[in-house]
Amino acid sequence: MTQHILVTGGFGFIGSNYIRHLLETTDGDTLITNLDHVTYAANPENLADIDTDPRYEFVHGDIADSRAVEKAWSKEVDIVVNFAAESHVDRSIESSEAFIRTNVLGTQVLLETARSRGVKLFLQVSTDEVYGSLPLDTQDVFLEDTPIAPNSPYAASKAGADLLVQSYFETHGFPTSITRCSNNYGPYQYPEKLIPLFVTNALDGHALPLYGQGINIRDWIHVTDHCRAIQAVVEHGTPGEVFNIGSRNERNNLDVARAILAATDADESLITYVTDRPGHDLRYAIDPAKLEQHTDWKPLIDFEEGLTQTVAWYRDNRTWWERVRSGAFREYYDRRYGAIHE
Numbered sequence: 001m002t003q004h005i006l007v008t009g010g011f012g013f014i015g016s017n018y019i020r021h022l023l024e025t026t027d028g029d030t031l032i033t034n035l036d037h038v039t040y041a042a043n044p045e046n047l048a049d050i051d052t053d054p055r056y057e058f059v060h061g062d063i064a065d066s067r068a069v070e071k072a073w074s075k076e077v078d079i080v081v082n083f084a085a086e087s088h089v090d091r092s093i094e095s096s097e098a099f100i101r102t103n104v105l106g107t108q109v110l111l112e113t114a115r116s117r118g119v120k121l122f123l124q125v126s127t128d129e130v131y132g133s134l135p136l137d138t139q140d141v142f143l144e145d146t147p148i149a150p151n152s153p154y155a156a157s158k159a160g161a162d163l164l165v166q167s168y169f170e171t172h173g174f175p176t177s178i179t180r181c182s183n184n185y186g187p188y189q190y191p192e193k194l195i196p197l198f199v200t201n202a203l204d205g206h207a208l209p210l211y212g213q214g215i216n217i218r219d220w221i222h223v224t225d226h227c228r229a230i231q232a233v234v235e236h237g238t239p240g241e242v243f244n245i246g247s248r249n250e251r252n253n254l255d256v257a258r259a260i261l262a263a264t265d266a267d268e269s270l271i272t273y274v275t276d277r278p279g280h281d282l283r284y285a286i287d288p289a290k291l292e293q294h295t296d297w298k299p300l301i302d303f304e305e306g307l308t309q310t311v312a313w314y315r316d317n318r319t320w321w322e323r324v325r326s327g328a329f330r331e332y333y334d335r336r337y338g339a340i341h342e
């Protein structure tokens with residue numbers, strides 16, 4: 001039976017990897033619509049090779065604009081997977097307005113359209129950042145019932161969306177799932193985020209700007225493992241529930257920087273300590289045991305292997321990131337890091 005999946009934010013990092021994963025793992029009965037507003041973080045090149053696949057279509061539109069969202073319903077939609085978001089914490093500190101519009105209002109508009117049209121599942125792609133920060137020196141982890149305690153405007157906007165999604169399940173009996181994943185890395189990631197920023201800087205012999213003392217810990221997962229986990233929730237999740245996604249791979253930022261320098265044959269002297277991020281969460285650690293027990297999903301890519309593959313991808317795809325870094329990114333980079341560049 002044909003199923004139609006509406007993916008929002010499909011030109012972004014995780015959305016494009018997810019669409020590619022869907023096309024590789026499903027047959028001709030799965031149709032995909034990508035609804036994307038094509039913000040600075042989008043890159044149509046990410047999906048250029050599948051552009052003519054008859055199972056795939058792109059609709060240009062803003063999830064916060066109900067008329068644009070309606071355009072994505074040219075045929076009945078079975079499943080919505082909502083990736084569309086403003087996703088970078090540092091930008092939310094500079095200005096939070098776009099984060100509230102897309103992440104909160106956009107989710108509400110999408111929910112309302114999906115509810116009025118009727119879908120089998122609305123999956124909200126959320127983040128472990130909604131749980132806030134863990135102390136550095138404990139074994140504490142985020143569980144699905146850990147209280148929501150976001151610290152950045154980005155995390156607060158994602159938490160707002162999660163609460164709204166959950167309210168549609170409780171109030172309207174609308175079939176929702178929420179996934180909360182840890183930090184992703186892999187191909188096609190916009191180079192404002194730690195790993196692609198440091199890899200591309202290292203490949204060009206530029207400074208790696210490490211916030212504070214480099215002691216903050218993130219829990220890294222390869223984007224392919226995240227995409228497989230989302231699909232496991234689409235296929236086997238229980239409506240109304242939250243599923244954590246992670247691969248039990250905590251690293252502090254200094255160790256990540258050193259691993260990148262080793263993988264790029266670059267010198268340790270490139271590490272440059274810069275002013276810390278305001279409200280910088282100390283540590284994230286996510287427990288994915290619930291998902292592992294509910295489904296046959298488990299993470300498959302360990303960090304060393306995944307980082308080596310990722311560095312190789314950026315090495316082999318210099319044209320992709322040089323084009324990204326030469327546009328609006330340049331202005332952002334100079335504003336944020338100006339003094340340390342070169």
Ligand code: NAD
Nearest residue numbers: 009011012013014037038039041042062063084085087184
């Ligand atoms: P990204 O910034 O790379 O891509 C976001 C995409 O959403 C872009 O294509 C952009 O054009 C689109 N978009 C933005 N505003 C839109 C709007 N109003 N209407 C339609 N499209 C719009 O983001 P990402 O890193 O791929 O993250 C995708 C999702 O996963 C986000 O919801 C994010 O919160 C979540 N997430 C990310 C990570 C991570 O480590 N990157 C981890 C956990 C969860």
Ligand code: DAU
Nearest residue numbers: 087088089127128129182183192193194209210211216253
């Ligand atoms: O945990 C999931 C979240 O991971 C997602 O919800 C977000 O969308 C995604 O951006 C990411 O958030 P982080 O803030 O953890 O990611 P970022 O890559 O910005 O930073 C990772 C760590 O590296 C963090 O401790 C800050 C630090 N950092 C980051 C940058 C950009 C630096 O030290 N220097 C930098 O230049």
